[in-house]
Each structure stands twice: as structure tokens, then as C-alpha cells.
Amino acid sequence: MNSASPTSDKLILVTGPARSGKSEWAESLATNSRKKVIYIATSQTNASDLEWQTRIEQHKNRRPPDWITLEIPVKLSETLAAYSDADSCILVDSLGTWLANTLEQDEQAWNETLEALIESLFKASGDVILVGEETGWGVVPSFPMGRLFRDRLGNLIRRVGVISESVYLVTGGHVLHLSALGVPLKF
Numbered sequence: 001m002n003s004a005s006p007t008s009d010k011l012i013l014v015t016g017p018a019r020s021g022k023s024e025w026a027e028s029l030a031t032n033s034r035k036k037v038i039y040i041a042t043s044q045t046n047a048s049d050l051e052w053q054t055r056i057e058q059h060k061n062r063r064p065p066d067w068i069t070l071e072i073p074v075k076l077s078e079t080l081a082a083y084s085d086a087d088s089c090i091l092v093d094s095l096g097t098w099l100a101n102t103l104e105q106d107e108q109a110w111n112e113t114l115e116a117l118i119e120s121l122f123k124a125s126g127d128v129i130l131v132g133e134e135t136g137w138g139v140v141p142s143f144p145m146g147r148l149f150r151d152r153l154g155n156l157i158r159r160v161g162v163i164s165e166s167v168y169l170v171t172g173g174h175v176l177h178l179s180a181l182g183v184p185l186k187f
Helices: 022-032 050-062 076-083 095-102 107-123 144-163
Strands: 011-016 036-041 068-071 088-093 127-133 166-171 174-177
Touching (some): 022 036, 022 050, 022 127, 022 166, 036 076, 095 127, 095 144, 107 144
Parallel strands (some): 036 068, 088 127
């Protein structure tokens, strides 16, 4: 994989489908920031799910030993506020998993959680790289919780993408710099 070039962007979103290389691209951006990297893992371990544990181990094994890893399944905005500084690059992997961890919230609570995240991204004083999944390119889920997840994630990715200095789409073995190719939608 080609490495990313050095970056000084404050907020970066890396998005794409499952197994596309999003995380690897985000990791290369973090490495090339030449800053202290704080990796926020939003997944929760589950000893009874061996396949999930294997995925987590693959991510852990790719990280350089000097990266600080925090396992934060829910309190993302609070963690961003506590750990961002001008000398750091925070990598959050991933927004979809974080959303899944908060999916039980009712609409009002979710909107408050989303606004708190957006506010923490505006206030962050260092680089922040967010990895987010694209789930809306397929069939509309036939069950309500699946549709709720898909709709909330689509809105979350859109909200973060509009405020990001750079947005990358990783798909088909390629990285597309969407910010350079497109125009952001305004709300």
C-alpha cells in the first residue's frame, strides 16, 4: 500500500465499505502526521465472538508500539475533549462501531450525543482522523433497528464530512480524495 503524504489537516474523515482499507489508510495518515498518535478504539471486546476478536487483534497488531490506545466504546466527545492538543493526532476507529454502541438511545438523546460530538470536533486542538463506514449503498434493511443504524450512520458521516478539511473514500483498492474532487453539501 502506498503511504499517505504528510498532513497538517485538523479534521480528516476516511470512509468506505467493509474491508476496503479505510483503517490502513487512516493509520498511514496518522503515522505521517509526525505527531503523538492517540488511537481511540470504539469496539468492545467479546470473548464469545472469536471472529470479532480476530478483527480486533489484526488492528492491534498493525499499530506501532508507541501509539497510545484508548478503548472508548461510548464517551467519544468527552475523550476528544480530554486528549486533543496541538502536538497530537487522534485516530478514531470507527464511527460505525461507536454508533452501534449508542444505538439504543432515543432520538432526542442521540441528537444530543451527535451535537456533542460535532462540538468536540470543532474544539479539538490537534489533528483528528475519523474512520467511518458506508452502509447506505446496499439494500434497505428489512428490520427497524437496521434502518435506524443505516440512517443515523449516513447522517453522521455527512455531518462529519461537511466540516472536515479532507475526506477520503477508500474503495476498490483505491483512495479517492473527495475534498479535492467534489463540493461539500451545506445544511
